[in-house]
Amino acid sequence: MTTPAPLRFRRNDWLELGLAALAEQGPAGLTIEALCRRAGKTKGSFYAHFPAIEAYLSALAGHWRETFTLRLMQEADRGEAPRDRLLALDRMALALDGRIEQGMRRLAQLDAGVAATCAAVDRERIAYLEKLHGESRCFAPAEARALARIEYAAFIGFQQLDLGLSPQELHDCYGTFMRLVYPPSFRSGPRV
Structure with missing residues (x-):
């Protein structure tokens, strides 16, 4: 097309x-x-913009990092409470085109530079989730780190598995996850 x-x-x-x-x-x-x-x-x-395809792929991976990770974190940080930031991040992440994430990970298998960017993005995303879970004051630091890894693994897993879930069904799964993990005092308030 x-x-x-x-x-x-x-x-x-x-x-x-x-x-x-x-x-x-x-x-x-x-x-x-x-x-x-x-x-x-x-x-x-x-x-005129890229001297070779390798430079293009490197720039593309950087652009993906900026639009699929850094901008989401910046936008989520507009909220004050950790819960609000987690919910904002959830809403934005579920609105992304999962095919791009899948494609970037397939591309990482073919290009070492893209693989390095994907690994950096994974670390950044997990660190951000760990920070939010830590700031919730519901978890010890080691628990916040483990929870961030589990949550991120679920996010990536949902993208890689074709479960036929709609964005609303994915959001509902995340809501269930949050209810199972967090105490009622953290969960109170309107859901998005």
């Missing part, structure tokens, strides 16, 4: 195009030829 191209295709346009290609076609959609065809642009347009 060809996307209508803006008059001037910027670096960020190439990166957004790459995320869409990754979601629809997986790593196979990330060749220079396939990207140029999808963009309706020449290879010269691509090379």
